[in-house]
Amino acid sequence: MFNDLEAVIAPIETARGLPNAHYIDEATFAQENKAVLFGTWAGLAVGADVPExxxxxxxxxxxxxxxxxxxxxxxxxxxxxxxxxxxxxxxxxxxxxxxxxxxxxxxxxxxxxxxxxxxxxxxxxxxxxxxxxxxxxxxxxxxxxxxWRDVIFVNINGNAAPFEQVHANLIARWSEFDQPMYHGGADSTFQLAAKTNYKLAVENYCESYHLPWVHPGLNSYSRLEDHYNINEPDQYSGQGTYVYRQFEGENGTRFPDFKGLSGKWDEGAEYITVYPNVLLAAQRDHGYAIILEPKSINETLEHVHIYYAAPKVDSTMRVKNTALWKEVFEEDIFVVEGMQRGRYGPGFDGGRFSPAMDGPTHCFHAWVAQRILDHRGSEAVAAE
Missing domain, CATH: 2.102.10.10 (Rieske [2Fe-2S] iron-sulphur domain)
Structure with a gap:
């Protein structure tokens, strides 16, 4: 297993993905959780869960x-x-x-x-x-x-460096959005259950490679070729688009924008995973946070929360916007569940990565593998 993890952190051209055991073996998953979910800053909930x-x-x-x-x-x-x-x-x-x-x-x-x-x-x-x-x-x-961005991150074992230090790069990247965000309320949150390991939901979210086949509606106006990879090894990863189409209500009404944004965000948007289990969106007029709650090794509950730039926005538009995002996220369920079932194939060795398209996913795999290797090293030292 040690050599398998070394293969995961190899350069993307030769790397393999995380071994099957990290998705289907309880003992391996338990050790991984100590290193990853309990040993770093994991997403737990949002501030809107306890508003008063x-x-x-x-x-x-x-x-x-x-x-x-x-x-x-x-x-x-x-x-x-x-x-x-x-x-x-x-x-x-x-x-x-x-x-x-x-x-x-x-x-x-x-x-x-x-x-x-x-x-x-x-x-x-x-x-x-x-x-x-x-x-x-x-x-x-x-x-x-x-x-951060209303997401409540926790470090269970208390050994991680301060959040602001760990994620300084990402905080700086999205510093223009360092302003009030308003949860849309009861009609702007929903949950999706998936029979999959939470890591597969992360892997799917990281990349845009699957858009033409899994999200044909989205790909019809924000095409695969309009996207770019966000690869920040040992920090975070995701995707961005140069063609963000704002939701419009009747008569072309739009949600209000966040204030003072640069021109990059006029038609651009970014979708980033904050390792290990938080999926975030930065867009000119609204954003969302998805907390991936691992219920078990092969069950994940996705908690979706949508935020706006103003405390009150048109309620009809808000409800329709939530329905649209729910439809998009539901399209991914069969994929992450299919990958989970596929992990029971003993001949699968973790798979390969497209150097051009899978950089964000490889970044995540390598981050998980390195956390586990570091954890094993710490345990070995403590045992001496």
């Missing part, structure tokens, strides 16, 4: 119970959704926290900032303190998090 102070939403990431909450001061935080007393799950369903987060088991209570604030009867009936219970050291376990 006190809003809380429980989320599981591959079995890890997490609690997303907007605290009393409006800051978004991510905690382990586990009481520090006996390990009880604190919040079972999305809800508003009124006052404190109360454990339903023994009523230990935490502030929305994670501080342990009450321990009823901990010292005996009617005694709410005990010298052996130090509230200051028994707050909720907070997971490092960072918000």
């Amino acid at each position: 102070n006190g809003d809380a939403k429980p989320i599981e990431l591959l079995g890890l119970p997490l609690l997303l909450i907007r605290d009393k001061d409006g800051d978004v935080r991510v905690f382990q959704n586990t009481c520090r007393h006996r390990g009880m799950i604190l919040v079972e369903e999305p809800r508003k926290i009124e006052g404190a987060i109360r454990c339903p088991y023994h009523s230990w209570c935490y502030s929305t900032k994670g501080k342990l604030v009450a321990t009823p009867h901990v010292g005996g009936p009617g005694m709410n303190t005990h010298d052996a219970v130090d509230n200051d050291t028994l707050g909720l376990i907070e997971v490092p998090s960072h918000i």
Whole structure:
């Protein structure tokens, strides 16, 4: 397997893709997750999931119970959704926290900032303190998090470099969009379930090679030859187009543009994967974020959120725009599911890459492979 991963990070002309085991073998996938989903900045949710102070939403990431909450001061935080007393799950369903987060088991209570604030009867009936219970050291376990373009990224193991450092290049690339973005609301979000490993959804999104056959409608006006590859090895990858056609409502009405954009964005747009599991779009009048939630080794739930440059846009146009994007993304389902089934073919060695067309996908494969190799090296050192 070590040699197989070395082959993945080879130059694209000779490289092979990730071996089948990374898509169908549970033990291999579990090790990969430690290195990739838990060891880097993975997408968890969006700020719009907890729009008001006190809003809380429980989320599981591959079995890890997490609690997303907007605290009393409006800051978004991510905690382990586990009481520090006996390990009880604190919040079972999305809800508003009124006052404190109360454990339903023994009523230990935490502030929305994670501080342990009450321990009823901990010292005996009617005694709410005990010298052996130090509230200051028994707050909720907070997971490092960072918000960019409303996406909440988390670093589960806490060992990654700061998000702003890791993604400095991408942040600079899209710096013109460093301005308010407004979630379109309930009619601007949807979910798509796919029987596939989440990495295959990333691989498909990275490239435009498949457009003529999978997205003939889109390709009719934004053709394959109108696209370019975005290859940033060890950082991110994706595709761009020189022919972005704005959605129009009745009488040619369009969504308002983001302010102060350069001419590049008049007819251009970019679609980038923030490794390992976030798919983003930058367009003059709206954008979207897709959080890929790996439910299992061969099940992925895609959480799609659409954003606009103004807090209020035409509702009829907004609904139609959501329907159009849903149609486009649904066209990819059979492809990513087909690739998942194909990975059970024992003769498949990870495949080959077109040096001209598959650069973005190779960048992703090489990034995953290098993270795994680095993780194995760290484990080997720790074991000495």
